Amino acid sequence: MMEADTRMPRFNGSLAQALLLALLAFQAPAIFAQTGDSESGDAQDPTHRLDFGIDWFDTPSGRRASSALRYVWAPLGSHSFSTAVPFSDTTIADNDGSGIGDLQLRYNYAPSVTLTASPWVPNSLGMGLGLVIPTGDVEKGTGSGQWVAAPSVGWVIVLREGLLLLPQGQYSRSFKAEQGAGQLEVAAVSFGLLYVRNKRFWVNFTPAYIDDLEQEVSGLAAKLILGLQSTRRLGLSLDIGVLRNGIADDATAVEPEVDHRITLKIHWVVKY
Numbered sequence: 001m002m003e004a005d006t007r008m009p010r011f012n013g014s015l016a017q018a019l020l021l022a023l024l025a026f027q028a029p030a031i032f033a034q035t036g037d038s039e040s041g042d043a044q045d046p047t048h049r050l051d052f053g054i055d056w057f058d059t060p061s062g063r064r065a066s067s068a069l070r071y072v073w074a075p076l077g078s079h080s081f082s083t084a085v086p087f088s089d090t091t092i093a094d095n096d097g098s099g100i101g102d103l104q105l106r107y108n109y110a111p112s113v114t115l116t117a118s119p120w121v122p123n124s125l126g127m128g129l130g131l132v133i134p135t136g137d138v139e140k141g142t143g144s145g146q147w148v149a150a151p152s153v154g155w156v157i158v159l160r161e162g163l164l165l166l167p168q169g170q171y172s173r174s175f176k177a178e179q180g181a182g183q184l185e186v187a188a189v190s191f192g193l194l195y196v197r198n199k200r201f202w203v204n205f206t207p208a209y210i211d212d213l214e215q216e217v218s219g220l221a222a223k224l225i226l227g228l229q230s231t232r233r234l235g236l237s238l239d240i241g242v243l244r245n246g247i248a249d250d251a252t253a254v255e256p257e258v259d260h261r262i263t264l265k266i267h268w269v270v271k272y
Helices: 013-023
Strands: 046-058 062-073 079-092 095-100 101-109 127-133 148-156 158-159 163-175 185-197 201-212 217-229 236-245 256-269
Touching: 217 256
Parallel strands: none
Antiparallel strands: 046 062, 046 256, 062 079, 079 095, 079 101, 101 127, 127 148, 148 163, 158 163, 163 185, 185 201, 201 217, 217 236, 236 256
16 A cells, blocks of 8 residues: 555555564464473463453554453463454544454464463464454454464474574465455564563563565564563563564665554463
């Protein structure tokens, strides 16, 4: 999409929202059982968890606030599953409304480690598939109006106890789009670095390069997550994301614009 004849293509609010859902906002957490220190004393790792998150998304074309209830299930060693139902309050371009957003589903497979439902490892690790179902309202700005599939390929590299490198590539593509919803085709490469201390405190930094194949522009993204497991059941985390979008090989292009995203989450372990 062009903002004006003098502007280069950039990610608009809806596209940036879908992109971050595909890469940064699929927060279907899983944990490697061996990353925590042995002194935590837990006999078992969690297999079921509920998350409640509040998300602020700010772009030059508008702002979006949303909340989401997410369920995570990790029953089978190297496999984990999640589903999330968001509720959005938006001001994106000419849209202004609130309501249920697009349903998010995620499956992860990490053959080199054991996955559980602990809160400190963000999703999009290893191999997996994300799916966005267009349950939101396009006219209100709460939905994208398109199905999005996001397969990913990656690996988990254990650098030392509690310190892991998470390289990954992901491809996201829309299908069955509503009339006027546009198309989404995005490729991304990320390199996450995760530190976990005593199964209580975690830090995750993930830089990424994102290429919008549909609009022929690219962007640099990064997110920082700080988290604390305050009790055996309750955890809190803060996720700060930045997307420097609209980068193009054009010497006459204007300075790329920057989108910001902040997410505050409460994690509740339902079952060990």
